Amino acid sequence: MSTIKDVAALAGVSFTTVSHVLNDTRPVSADARRRVLAAVEEIGYLPSAVARSLRKSETKIIxxxxPNVNNPFFAELVVGVEEGCRLSGYSVFLCNSDNDPKRQQQYMRTLLEKRIDGLLLSSAGDAEALARIFKLATVPAVTVDRAVPGARADRVSVNNQDGAYKAVRHLLDLGHRQIACISGPAEFEVSMERVEGWRRALQExxxxxxxxxxxxxxxxxxxGYEAARRLLRDRAEISAVFASNDMMALGVLRAAAEFGLRLPQQLSVVGFDDIELSAYVYPALSTVGCSIKELGREAARVLIDRIENPGAPLKDVQLTPRLVQRESTAAPGSR
Structure with a gap:
């Protein structure tokens, strides 16, 4: 592997001159700069990121x-985060905990050992497990779609209750009255907020x-598939289902098809998140949400701002979801 001294020898300059050219720390003559850059290109020299991070106390790594990269929501979120970081000169180190709190803690230690400049956490884990993670965190941090009690971290989220309310109000406006709700795990903040939106729309x-x-x-x-099968077997009077995310809503579509129901004539289904896939299933899924990639870009922006302005007040940024009406919802028909 080539070294900075190899570059200096080929360019006919001192290795400190090479360092100044590569790090832009001191003016260097145009001729010397040209020779250094030509030598770097010729021998394929790559500066040591480790050495640079030790000098500058930064790695430019987020x-x-x-919790689960198999879920399209998190895949789209990471795409947005990576785009936002890349445009600001940061790289991304991605860890997938597979919904395992112990693995989350192990990855947290790994990230800190890599001397990351900041942490972006999107997790469906319980609050106690997340609190343990933030006890380890010694870097600027942002959480996505949830707050962690006691953690000094900015938050970027979607207004979950408002989105669920809009989804159920859409069904009510179509004339539905027997509207089931399939929620996520009851202990998760996101689940509770979306269930509350379902309740509020009905009560209103x-x-x-x-x-x-x-x-x-x-x-x-x-x-979502198993929950829908139970509902359709035991509660034949329901005419619509609000699923607390699009992945469960896709399971509902499958269960309804197996029960021989025509959608949306005999059953309307609405999800939450507006993942890209929801527009390409049949029938195309009505849902609520905001751009998941934009959510990721905003989270990256807030985190980089925290890194560069560590003393600024904590931010709680909340995006407003919109209703996206597609083919899976219509006025109730006869079962």
């Missing part, structure tokens, strides 16, 4: 910790909130 119309129409699941398509 650690991103997510003077409708009873039937607890038997609320089924807890796990934010996966398989979980």
């Amino acid at each position: 650690g991103v910790l997510v 119309r003077g409708l009873p909130v039937d607890g038997s129409l609320l089924i807890e699941s796990d934010f996966s398509s398989a979980g």
Whole structure:
């Protein structure tokens, strides 16, 4: 592997001159700069990021910790984060915890050992596990879509209650009255907020909130499928389902097809998040959400601002979701 001294020898300059050219720390003559850059190109020299980070106390690396990259929501989020970081000169170190709190902590230690400049955490884990992670964190941090009690971190989120309210109000405006809700795990803040939006929309119309129409699941398509099968088997009177994320809503579409129901004539389905895939299933999924990539870009922007302005007041940025009406919702028909 070539070294800075190899570059200096080929360019006919001192290695300190090479350093000044590469790091732009002191004016160097145009001729010397040209020879140094030509030598770097010829021998394929790559400056040591480790050495640079030790000199400047920065690595220009952002650690991103997510619970499940198989979920399109987190995949799209990471794309937005990477884009925002890249445009600001930062690289991304991605870790997938697979919803395992112990693995989250292990990755947290790994990221800190890599001397990351900042941490972006999007996790569905319980608050206690996340609090343990933030006890380890000694770098600027941003959480996506949730707050962590006691953690000094900025937050970027979607207004979950408002989005769920808009989804259920859409069904109510179409004439639906028996509207089931498939939620995520009850202990998650996101789940509670979206269930509250379902309740608020029903109560606003003077409708009873039937607890038997609320089924807890796990934010996966398989979980939504199983929950929908139970609903369609036991509660034939329902005409619409609000699923607390699009992945569960896709499972509902599958279950409805297996029950021989025509969508949306016999059952309307609306999700949450507006993942890209939701526009390409059949019927195309009505949903609420904001651009997930934009959410990622905003989270990256807030984190980089925190890195560069560590003493600034903490931010709590909340994006407003919109209703996206597609083919999976219509006025109720006869079952």
